Amino acid sequence: MKKVFMTFLILSSGLFTYSQEKPNSEKEKEVDEIIDSLLEDEDILDDLIDANFQFLYVSLDYNSDTYFSGRDIGIDQYNIRPQISYIHSKGFIASISGVYYNEFVPKWDFTALTLGYGKDIGKKKWFRLYASYSRYVYSNGVDNPFKNALTLSFGAKNKQRTIGTQLSGTYLFGSDDSFQISSTSYASFKLFKAKKSSLKLKPELNIVIGKQTFELAQTYLQDGVIYTDYSENDVFDLINTQINIPLEFSTNAFDFELGYNINLPSAIGTESNLNTTGFFNFSVAYMFDL
Structure with a gap:
């Protein structure tokens, strides 16, 4: 099970599962949300998309508990x-x-560098394609098998941007390789709207399906001697389902989010008795206009 745990750890701590955090492949959706929160007039938004503008978006996310692919590893x-x-x-x-x-050694787990490109498609720009490459630099000195990731995503939303969904495929590679499919579906409810401020309730349903390799051990007795044979099985199955219920408040160039998350991990291979897990998240972000 050591290899299985390492796979869950790597996937959950920065690649593209929805065990605990929004994935890097969702950046194009997040950008849409930022722009939409500032510009509700779609004609103005279209004019800006035709022009050239750029900005920096700086964010800090806090999660009250840590689970890997929705699984509790016994560390609070x-x-x-x-x-x-x-x-x-x-x-x-x-x-x-x-x-x-806060409990790992080293405490800073990894640094991720990502380059991506997204484009709206269709006459009414209800659909979007996005591709990205990510490179992961780990701090623990261990030869982690997945140091690179290629992601291709397809998203769709309604005209009012109140309902949307996205399907992503990610190929992970390095000294080993794996593949993952994830989906995000959301609805946005506007609770309050002023000239430069807004409050939204935006529940999300996130599903992750991925390839996992399990090491199985079979022990038997032959001629009075105990033998153990090891074999590896590849499984492509549902890993985790997450429900995210956040309140999003935007004012001027600031974004704040407070939410609660529920993980419903699915048993894979020899796993059993997986518990539902949950945690609170809080984030603050600021947009610098360049």
């Missing part, structure tokens, strides 16, 4: 995730991010 700890993103109106995105665990 919080995590903090800073991120700086450069965003261009033509669809280019570059970011640097990382994660801090």
Whole structure:
């Protein structure tokens, strides 16, 4: 099970599962939300998309508990995730991010560098394609098998941007490789709207399906001697389902979010008796107009 745990750990602590955090492949959706929160007039938004503008989006996320692919590994700890993103109106995105665990050694787990490009398609721009490459630099000195990730995403939303969904496929590679499919579906309810401020309730349903390799051990007795044979099985199955219920408050260039998250991990291979897990999250972000 050591290899299985390492896979869950790597996938959950910064690649693209929805075990605990929004994935890097969701950046294009987050950019849309930022712009939409500032500009509700779609004609003005279209004019800006045709022009050239760029900004930096700096965020800090706090999660009250840490679970890996929704699974409790028996360590009570919080995590903090800073991120700086450069965003261009033509669809280019570059970011640097990382994660801090208060009980791990070293506490700073990894640094991620991501380059991506997104484009609206269709006459009414209800659909969006996005592709990205991420490179992961780990701090623990261990030869982690997944140091690179390629992601391709397809998203759709209604005209009012109150309902949307996105499907992403991610290929992870390094000294080993794996593949993952994730989906995000959301609804947005406007609770309050002023000239430069808004409050939204935006529940999300996140599903992660991925390839996992399990090491199975079979022990038997032959001629009075105990033998153990090991074999590896590849499984492509549902890993985790997460429900996220956040309140999002935007004012001027600031964004704040307070939410509660519920993980419903699915048993894979020899796993059993997986418990539902939950945690609170809080984030603050600021947009610098360049």
